[in-house]
Amino acid sequence: MERNREKVRLIVNPASGTVSKHRIIPDVLRRLQILNLDIDLRATEGPGHATELAAEAARAADYLGVLVCGGDGTVNEAARGLIGTETALGIIPCGSGNGLARHLGIPVDVARSIRVIAERNIIDADYGSANGEPFFCTFGVGFDAAVSERFARQKRRGLIMYLKSAIDEYVNFSPENYVIEVNGQTISDRAFLVVVCNASQYGNNAFIAPDASVTDGELDITVVHTGNIFEQAILGVDFLAGFIGKNAMVDTFRATNLRIIRTGHGAAHIDGDPSIMPSEIEIKCHPGKLKLFAPTQQTRFRPIITPVSLYVRDGLMRLRQMLPKLHIHR
Numbered sequence: 001m002e003r004n005r006e007k008v009r010l011i012v013n014p015a016s017g018t019v020s021k022h023r024i025i026p027d028v029l030r031r032l033q034i035l036n037l038d039i040d041l042r043a044t045e046g047p048g049h050a051t052e053l054a055a056e057a058a059r060a061a062d063y064l065g066v067l068v069c070g071g072d073g074t075v076n077e078a079a080r081g082l083i084g085t086e087t088a089l090g091i092i093p094c095g096s097g098n099g100l101a102r103h104l105g106i107p108v109d110v111a112r113s114i115r116v117i118a119e120r121n122i123i124d125a126d127y128g129s130a131n132g133e134p135f136f137c138t139f140g141v142g143f144d145a146a147v148s149e150r151f152a153r154q155k156r157r158g159l160i161m162y163l164k165s166a167i168d169e170y171v172n173f174s175p176e177n178y179v180i181e182v183n184g185q186t187i188s189d190r191a192f193l194v195v196v197c198n199a200s201q202y203g204n205n206a207f208i209a210p211d212a213s214v215t216d217g218e219l220d221i222t223v224v225h226t227g228n229i230f231e232q233a234i235l236g237v238d239f240l241a242g243f244i245g246k247n248a249m250v251d252t253f254r255a256t257n258l259r260i261i262r263t264g265h266g267a268a269h270i271d272g273d274p275s276i277m278p279s280e281i282e283i284k285c286h287p288g289k290l291k292l293f294a295p296t297q298q299t300r301f302r303p304i305i306t307p308v309s310l311y312v313r314d315g316l317m318r319l320r321q322m323l324p325k326l327h328i329h330r
Contacts, residue, residue, distance in 0.1 A: 005038040006064040008090070008117075009057040011078055013044045013070035024110055028069055028092060031114045037064070050074050054081030054089075063087055065293060067117065071095020072137065072203060076271045079127070079136050079290055088122045088291035096157040097203020097272060099137040102310075103214065104199075105295045109317060121296045124288035125214040128198045130281050135270045136214075136290070138202055139283065141260060142193030142224075143173055148269035162204070175226045176266070182221060182258035187251075192224040192232075194260060196283050200301065203272060205310045209252070210242050210301045217287035221253040242303035257284045 010032070012025060025041075032039050040063075042053050050068070057063045058081060065088040068078045072095050082089050093101035093108045106113050130139045140148075151165040178194055180187040197209035197220040209220035224235070227249045238247045245252050260281040268277040299306070 005036050007038040007040065007062055008032070008065050008067050009040045009042060009053065009063055010067045010069060011042050011044060011050050011053050011074065013050065013068075013074040024094065025069065027110055028114070031111060032067075032117070035114070035118050044070075044074065044077075048077060050077035051081040054078040054087075056081075058082055058085035058087040061086070065090050065117075065122075065291075067092060069094050072097050072099050072272050075100055076134070076136060076273070080134050082290060083127065083134065083286075084289050086291065088293055090117045090293035092117075095203075096162070099201055099203035099271065100199055100214075102203060102205060103137065103201055103212075104292065105297075105299060108314070116295050117293050119293075119296050121294055122291050123215060123294045125290045125292045125294075126198055126217060126285055126287045127290050128196060128219050128283060128285055130196070130268070130270065130283050131277060133270055133275070134286075135196075135198065137199040137271045138195055138197050138208065139268065139270055140193060140195035141178070141262065141266070141268045141277070141281070142176060142191055142195075143169070144193050144195060144202070145267040145269045145274065146173055148272055149267050149274040152274050176262055179261040180221075180223065180258060181261070182253050182255045187223070189223060190226055192226050192249075193222075194224075195222050196220075196258070197222065198285070205307060205314070206239070207242050207301070207307065208239075208244065210245065210303070210306075214292075215288070217285060218254045218256055219258075219283065219285045221255060221258060223251045223253075225249045225251070240307060242301065242307050255285075257282070259283070 044050050054066045057066050067090040068075050069092040079089055091101045092113045098108050106116050128135050147166045147169045150169050151162050154161050175190050175192050177190050195208055197212045200209050200212040201207045209222050212220040235247050235249050238244050262279050265278045268275045
């Protein structure tokens with residue numbers, strides 16, 4: 001007799017990322033069915049729809065989890081609908097950055113990411129909020145917020161387009177003055193950027209807070225000061241190598257809450273999506289409020305070694321994905 005099939009809702013954003021969902025969804029469905037799962041497939045129809053679909057599944061109370069096949073924006077939306085519920089979020093990363101998936105160690109590969117679902121290892125994860133708006137990876141103001149705003153206007157996605165947006169923005173970017181109230185201190189600074197991290201990276205293995213954890217009940221704050229072009233070049237190398245916390249231009253803190261005050265309202269980003277925030281921003285950590293499917297084995301971050309190994313792994317994976325295309329067009 002076949003045992004009872006567990007039910008999952010699979011949310012797909014047809015527009016996210018750089019990979020056609022029409023090509024990968026049949027493979028996703030086949031692999032999930034092998035796990036004896038009853039799949040309720042839903043496609044998003046616009047902004048905010050993933051939140052509605054996830055919340056609806058949580059209210060039904062008979063879903064093992066909500067699985068998201070999409071990018072960071074879709075993951076963020078679905079996670080919002082699951083905050084404080086017993087329904088777990090599973091990620092099948094198909095976006096351009098895949099920040100939360102990469103932080104958790106979920107492979108950016110359909111077959112391997114579904115193995116994480118198969119392990120049924122569910123953790124209680126934290127999330128952050130900025131003036132009540134939830135974020136699960138990072139919230140930032142300054143240069144990274146300006147880059148996010150520029151990147152959102154691009155017609156193409158992917159790492160190359162993000163780097164182009166960063167270079168274009170850097171040419172005319174002007175740092176702002178900030179007052180940061182954290183851990184009983186008041187810090188005034190003209191900063192290049194201020195980023196508050198629940199997870200360790202923006203996405204694409206860009207580690208802005210390498211020691212951050214989604215289960216420690218705290219947020220990691222990274223403040224990057226202004227500097228000359230040579231100091232910024234060294235900062236860029238340290239950023240890529242995972243030594244950003246050791247750089248003289250960077251201050252780091254940990255806190256459960258903080259306030260950022262600037263001269264006026266302006267650009268911000270929430271998990272990479274551009275937003276407009278007022279001059280005062282209240283940021284809080286909400287411990288253990290989101291259930292997540294995560295790998296049973298976690299790898300400790302090691303400067304140089306971890307970033308390089310991940311860059312090589314991603315390169316080899318992209319090469320494997322390209323080989324069938326090359327074979328077809330020979």
